[in-house]
Amino acid sequence: xxxxxxxxxAALFAAAISGRLSAQGAELDTYVQSLRRVQPEGVGHREAxxxxxxxxxxxxxxSLPTILAGMDGAGPxxxxxxxxxxxxxxxxxxxxxxxxxxxxxxxxxxxxxxxPKARRLAYEWIARVDKGAPERLIPGMLNDPxxxxxxxxxxxxxxxxxxxxKANEKEQAKATYREALVAAxxxxxxxxxxxxxxxxxxxxxxxxxxxxxxxxxLIGPFDNRAGKGFHAIYPPEEQIxxxxxxxxxxxxVSWKQHHTDHEYGEVDLNKALGKHMGVAxxxxxxxxxxxxxxxxxxxxxxxxxxxxxxxxxxxxxxxxHANSAIDQYVGRGTLKKxxxxxxxxxxxDEQTVDWAQNWVFQLRVCDSSGKAILAKDREPANPRPxxxxxxxAADAS
Amino acid sequence: MIHRMMAFATLLIVCGVAVSSLQAEDWPQFRGAQSxxxxxxxxxxxxxxxxxxxxxAWKVKLPGKGPSSPIVVxxxxxxxxxxxxxQDRLHVLCFDVADGRQLWERQFWATGRTLSHPSSxxxxxxxxxxxxxxFAFYSxxxxxxxxxxxxxxxxxxxxxxxxAAGNDxxxxxxxxxxxxxxxxxxxxxxxxxGTGIDKITGxxxxxxxxxxxxxxxxxVEMSGNAEIVLLQSPKRLSAHxxxxxQQVWDYEVACDAISSPTSVGNTVYVASKGLTALKPxxxxxxxxxxxxxxxxxxxxxxxxxxxxxxxxNRAGVLNCATTADGKPIWRVRLxxxxxxxxxxxxxxxxxxxxxxxxxxxxxxxDGSKGELAGGGQLDxxxxxxxxxxxxxxxxxxxxxxxxxAAE
Numbered sequence: 001x002x003x004x005x006x007x008x009x010a011a012l013f014a015a016a017i018s019g020r021l022s023a024q025g026a027e028l029d030t031y032v033q034s035l036r037r038v039q040p041e042g043v044g045h046r047e048a049x050x051x052x053x054x055x056x057x058x059x060x061x062x063s064l065p066t067i068l069a070g071m072d073g074a075g076p077x078x079x080x081x082x083x084x085x086x087x088x089x090x091x092x093x094x095x096x097x098x099x100x101x102x103x104x105x106x107x108x109x110x111x112x113x114x115x116p117k118a119r120r121l122a123y124e125w126i127a128r129v130d131k132g133a134p135e136r137l138i139p140g141m142l143n144d145p146x147x148x149x150x151x152x153x154x155x156x157x158x159x160x161x162x163x164x165x166k167a168n169e170k171e172q173a174k175a176t177y178r179e180a181l182v183a184a185x186x187x188x189x190x191x192x193x194x195x196x197x198x199x200x201x202x203x204x205x206x207x208x209x210x211x212x213x214x215x216x217x218l219i220g221p222f223d224n225r226a227g228k229g230f231h232a233i234y235p236p237e238e239q240i241x242x243x244x245x246x247x248x249x250x251x252x253v254s255w256k257q258h259h260t261d262h263e264y265g266e267v268d269l270n271k272a273l274g275k276h277m278g279v280a281x282x283x284x285x286x287x288x289x290x291x292x293x294x295x296x297x298x299x300x301x302x303x304x305x306x307x308x309x310x311x312x313x314x315x316x317x318x319x320x321h322a323n324s325a326i327d328q329y330v331g332r333g334t335l336k337k338x339x340x341x342x343x344x345x346x347x348x349d350e351q352t353v354d355w356a357q358n359w360v361f362q363l364r365v366c367d368s369s370g371k372a373i374l375a376k377d378r379e380p381a382n383p384r385p386x387x388x389x390x391x392x393a394a395d396a397s
Numbered sequence: 398m399i400h401r402m403m404a405f406a407t408l409l410i411v412c413g414v415a416v417s418s419l420q421a422e423d424w425p426q427f428r429g430a431q432s433x434x435x436x437x438x439x440x441x442x443x444x445x446x447x448x449x450x451x452x453x454a455w456k457v458k459l460p461g462k463g464p465s466s467p468i469v470v471x472x473x474x475x476x477x478x479x480x481x482x483x484q485d486r487l488h489v490l491c492f493d494v495a496d497g498r499q500l501w502e503r504q505f506w507a508t509g510r511t512l513s514h515p516s517s518x519x520x521x522x523x524x525x526x527x528x529x530x531x532f533a534f535y536s537x538x539x540x541x542x543x544x545x546x547x548x549x550x551x552x553x554x555x556x557x558x559x560x561a562a563g564n565d566x567x568x569x570x571x572x573x574x575x576x577x578x579x580x581x582x583x584x585x586x587x588x589x590x591g592t593g594i595d596k597i598t599g600x601x602x603x604x605x606x607x608x609x610x611x612x613x614x615x616x617v618e619m620s621g622n623a624e625i626v627l628l629q630s631p632k633r634l635s636a637h638x639x640x641x642x643q644q645v646w647d648y649e650v651a652c653d654a655i656s657s658p659t660s661v662g663n664t665v666y667v668a669s670k671g672l673t674a675l676k677p678x679x680x681x682x683x684x685x686x687x688x689x690x691x692x693x694x695x696x697x698x699x700x701x702x703x704x705x706x707x708x709x710n711r712a713g714v715l716n717c718a719t720t721a722d723g724k725p726i727w728r729v730r731l732x733x734x735x736x737x738x739x740x741x742x743x744x745x746x747x748x749x750x751x752x753x754x755x756x757x758x759x760x761x762x763d764g765s766k767g768e769l770a771g772g773g774q775l776d777x778x779x780x781x782x783x784x785x786x787x788x789x790x791x792x793x794x795x796x797x798x799x800x801x802a803a804e
Contacts, residue, residue, distance in 0.1 A: 040558040042600035045551045049598070052549050076508040077554055080541075084503050084549040091501060091547075117506060151482065186482045319586040322611065323565035325512055 028063055031055035032070035035081040048081055055085050061093040061100050064125070065108040071118040079117060090125045100129045109137070116146035123149060142183045147369065154184045158193060165200065174202045181209070185370040187326055208381035210326070211364045211372025212265025213285045213342065216258045217242055220273045220281025223249040224347045229280040230304050230318055236282040237308075240341060249279055258283075262362070264326060269346060269359040276359070278350040285342045287365060288376040289335040295373060297342060300328040301361035304347040309333040310340055320349040321356040327370070335365075335373070419528035424469040424784040424791075427523035427571035428738055432617045433659050434700040436742045439788025442803045443745065443757045443771035451773070454789065454800040455497030461488050462795040463520030464569065464736065464780035469494065470526045471545055474784075474791055476798055477533050479519030484511040487519065489533045489543060494786070497800060501547035509537035509556025513567025516780070518795070521569035522615075523782070525579070530596060532579050536568040540581065542599055551599030561587035564611050571615040575639045576623040578602055584612035584630055591616065591628045593642055603642030608632055613655045619677070620660040627665060629658050634667050636677060646677050656694045656738075661701040664720070668694040672708060672723060689723030692716055697738040697782075700746075705764050707746065709735045715748070715758060717767055727766050731756050737782035740790075745770070749779045749792055755801075775799060 034051030038044040059067065067089065070082050093100055105122045108114060123146075127133040134152070142153040157180035164173035174197065181193045181204065194204040207214050222234045235246045245254040258272050269281050289295075297307050297314055302324035306316040314331025348359040365373045419425050421438075428434045445452035461480030468475050472495070478488040485507040491500045511519050513536055522534040530550060533541045538556035543549055556562045564585035572581040578593040589607040594600070608630045619625035625636050625645060634648040652658075653668035660666075664686065665675040671690035675683040695711040701720060708716050713733055717726045733750030739758075740747050746758040746767070759770035777794030784791040789802035 038552075040554070042551065042553060042595075042598060045599045049550050056548065076506065076557055077552060080505045080508070080539075080552045080554075081549065083505060084541075084552070087503055088547060088549070148481075188482060317587075318561070319565065322586060323512055323514065325565070328512065328565065 028055060028059055028066055029070075031058075032067060032082065035085070036070060036074050036078045038075075038077045038081055040077070052081060052085055056088045056092075059085070059089045061089065062104065064090060064101065064122075065104050068105075068108055068118040068122055069114065071115040072113075074115070079115070083117070083121060086121055086125075090128075094125075094129060098129065100125055102126050102130050102133075106137070112145055116144075116149075119144075120146045120148045142179075145369070147185050150183060151186055151189065154180050154186075154189050157183075158189070158196075161196065165196070170200055174200050177202075205381040206263045207265055208374070208378075209372060210265070211366050211374055213287070213363050213365060214260050214265055215285060216260075216267060217255045217284040218258045218267075218269070218272050218281060219246070219248075219253050219255045219284075220269070221249050221253070221276045221279030222246075222281070223278070224280040225249075225278040225350065227304070227318075227347070227349060229278075230306075230345075230347045232280075234280065234282070236284070236343065237345070240284065240343070242284075250274070250276060255284070265362040265364060266360055267362065269348075269361075270357070273359075275357075277348060277352075279359075280345060280347045281359070283344040283346065283361070283363075287335070287340045287342055289337060289340060289373075290376045292337050293335050293373070294368065295333055295335045296366050296368060296370075297331045297333065297363060298327040298329070298366060298370075299331070299344065299361055299363045300324050300326045301346060302358055303361065304349070305329070305361060306345040307331045307363070308341075308343040310336065311343075320347075321351065321358070324358075324360075326362065327364075332368075419526075420471060422469070422787045423471065423526075423528065424786050425528065426468060426525040426573055427466060427615055428657070428659075428698060428782065429740070429784075431620070431661070432573070432657075433661055433702070434698070434738050434740045434782070435702045436740060436785045438742070440743050440745065441747065441785060441788055441790045441801060443759075445755065445773035445801045447753075447773070447775045447799070452801055452804055454802040454804075456797055456799050457492060457497045457499065459488075459490070459793065459796055459798055460502075461486065461520065462518035463793065464517055465520045465571075465793075466523040466737065466781040467784045467791040467793055467798060468524055468526055468531075469784050469786040469791060470528060470531070473500065473545055474798070474800075475524055475526065475531055475533075476793055477520040477522075477524055477535070479507075479511075479535065484513065484519040485537070487533070487535050487537075487539060487541070489524070489531065489541060489547075491545070491547060492798065494789070494800070497798075503541070503543060503547050503549065505539060505541055505552065507535065507537035507539055508554030509535075509539060509560075510563035510565060511537050512565040517567035517569070519567075521567055523571040525572050525574050527574045527596060532572055532574065532596070534570075534572045534581060536564075538562055538568070538583055540572070540579075540594075540599075542579075542596070550597070553594070553599050555581065555583055555592070559583075559588040559590070562589070563587055566611065568611075569613045569615075573616050573618055573626065575618045575626050578639045580616045580626045580639065582607070582612070582614070582616045582628055584608065584610065584614075586611060591626075591637065591642065593626075593639055602640075605637065605642045605644070611654060614653070615657040617658050617660055619665070620662055627658050627660060629653075629667060634658060634665070634669070634675075636683075646681055646683055648675060648683055653694060655696045656698040659699040659701050659706075661720070666699045666701060666706060666720075668699065668708075672699065672706075672718075674720070674723060687723045689718060689725075691725065692718055692723060696736045700739060700741060702741050705760075707739070707741070709739065709748065713750070715739075715746070715767065717760075717764070726764060729758055729767050729769060731758075731769075736780040740783050740785050742785055742788075747772075747783055747785070747790060749775070749781075749783060751778055751780060753777050753779050753794065755792075773801075 031051035161176035461478030672692035
């Protein structure tokens with residue numbers, strides 16, 4: 001054991017000398033680049049682990065923008081290595097002096113082309129040492145690429161709208177809520193704002209706001225006993241022919257039109273195609289775009305599902321009845337100019353328990369921030385959505 | 398140059414780890430050092446009160462949720478939390494055991510799926526430590542390795558590596574350090590696997606396929622044998638070599654998906670057909686020593702202390718039985734719903750129900766009976782298991798971390 005200690009001490013001494021010598025010429029950027037090179041399965045860890053230690057030891061607070069900028073274009077793994085370095089350097093500085101170079105960090109924050117996560121991190125450290133920062137910075141972030149910064153700006157508007165509503169300034173309250181709604185991306189904020197607007201007799205068409213697809217062609221059921229249908233390729237995956245009929249698991253099936261009035265665009269296949277277990281169904285929508293653009297197709301379903309855009313598979317999830325949420329699975333693709341075909345496969349398993357009976361999905365079309373992309377031929381927003389109308393009628397009676 | 402310096406650094410880390418070990422008072426992982434929820438040493442108090450501060454040494458606010466349990470290593474309490482509207486902000490926090498002062502915090506962004514049941518959170522798995530390194534794991538299958546001063550050693554996104562790994566109900570399997578390998582268990586309807594990860598570098602040593610079915614059980618080191626780790630799934634319990642993941646035996650019978658196995662001596666206690674005691678040997682299947690269908694563990698795992706074992710069933714009834722044959726000795730009705738696993742220190746058991754009420758059960762020296770003998774109310778829902786070190790209990794809710802110790 002004494003020998004082992006001696007080896008360790010020798011290694012410590014050698015590393016200290018070596019580190020001091022190398023520090024004179026080492027560029028922080030070299031270490032940042034090492035962190036950016038980390039890959040899945042631990043590839044690049046040995047270099048990155050060493051670089052992280054050197055970076056944190058050598059960097060001072062003035063170096064924070066350099067490390068933050070290292071996140072531009074970095075992958076999710078590298079972002080985390082770099083984030084930990086920013087936090088360690090900033091934490092040490094704040095513990096020792098209570099200060100950070102706020103001006104430099106604000107300059108970094110002001111450049112919206114930087115990584116949104118890095119900008120949010122810069123903001124959090126600014127706010128940690130400068131209590132006036134939220135009041136100064138957040139109001140200008142209503143449409144910020146960082147959804148976390150945007151969220152705080154929306155919160156401020158909601159607070160202002162609430163004050164207007166309490167003061168009985170209804171029109172001002174409505175205008176402020178609407179401004180907040182346009183910027184809001186988080187479901188909880190959208191829900192709170194739309195409820196407030198409904199209370200001010202200004203209901204919101206949530207289908208329209210989110211960009212839920214509400215008009216579908218449906219076909220099914222096909223066999224999914226023992227889960228085999230998820231992997232099986234049924235005719236709708238091979239060729240789209242809305243006039244065709246096929247042999248399904250419960251007889252001949254053909255496409256049928258379906259419109260959903262659900263405010264969050266849910267399509268209940270148990271109602272539309274009949275109650276079945278161990279089956280697969282397809283939903284198809286034609287989406288007309290006025291130009292080519294990147295797009296996200298976001299699906300929520302507690303059933304196993306696959307989503308294609310113009311024949312290219314964007315997402316798949318083979319999980320049954322393990323929770324569901326709006327935007328649960330995100331597929332990224334490109335809308336072409338003109339007509340685009342969205343195809344969805346929804347599989348139901350054979351569980352008999354009560355909580356495993358739903359066969360349902362909801363899908364919306366949006367940009368990377370979550371803002372709805374509406375089809376060129378989409379009807380305008382309904383100023384009085386059905387559910388709100390029903391609620392209002394009930395209230396009136 | 399950077400590679401030569403890196404080699405020195407690696408040597409340093411290896412030497413450092415080789416000459417260090419956990420302290421006797423540490424509580425370094427889910428259910429303690431032996432994964433049996435039993436501690437020796439100083440007795441924590443039998444009564445406490447959050448309202449008037451009685452025997453509350455300190456209480457600190459946490460920045461996020463988490464059913465994960467605190468761990469105690471080298472005079473520091475480590476706890477994980479997750480925050481954000483999408484639960485995608487991951488926190489690792491370190492507090493001084495003496496006064497609850499926050500020593501450091503590191504945050505990460507989730508790279509895997511973050512959706513979970515509203516009652517759970519991304520920070521569900523309990524971190525693990527070997528005495529020098531901390532391994533913080535999350536439901537999103539993100540895994541960070543830090544030293545006790547918050548220095549990052551490596552970061553992995555297991556769901557980033559294997560994108561179909563994830564469970565939108567939430568995952569909670571806690572990793573375990575076995576020798577020089579960190580073992581993590583990822584079992585869901587998508588990519589399911591057990592993996593052995595080099596604790597120093599974060600590089601994978603091995604990966605074995607597991608059933609594609611949700612499991613929340615945690616891997617456990619085979620008692621006294623750092624060469625074997627146990628992996629429990631809904632349809633089997635298997636033992637694997639920690640060096641290469643090779644399966645050494647398999648018990649192919651329905652097992653519980655939530656509670657974890659307990660290994661003491663050369664016996665494994667698993668929630669299967671009630672509770673079953675297994676004795677592994679040289680054969681591909683372990684010998685079944687006994688089976689007790691009347692012992693039905695709920696979410697809490699089996700506690701084994703000497704010649705007695707304890708389970709809390711779904712009705713909140715604490716059952717004491719013999720380890721020799723599973724014969725019941727006594728029962729005590731606790732109060733409420735239990736997600737965390739109670740702990741035993743000396744002749745007392747400490748259990749916390751979901752409503753934040755702590756219950757102390759005094760166990761007769763001869764083991765013949767147990768009776769409620771104190772406890773106290775904490776303000777908040779508690780799904781975590783308590784940690785204990787040096788006569789103090791550490792427990793967390795979604796909002797706070799407490800140290801309960803005699804004044």
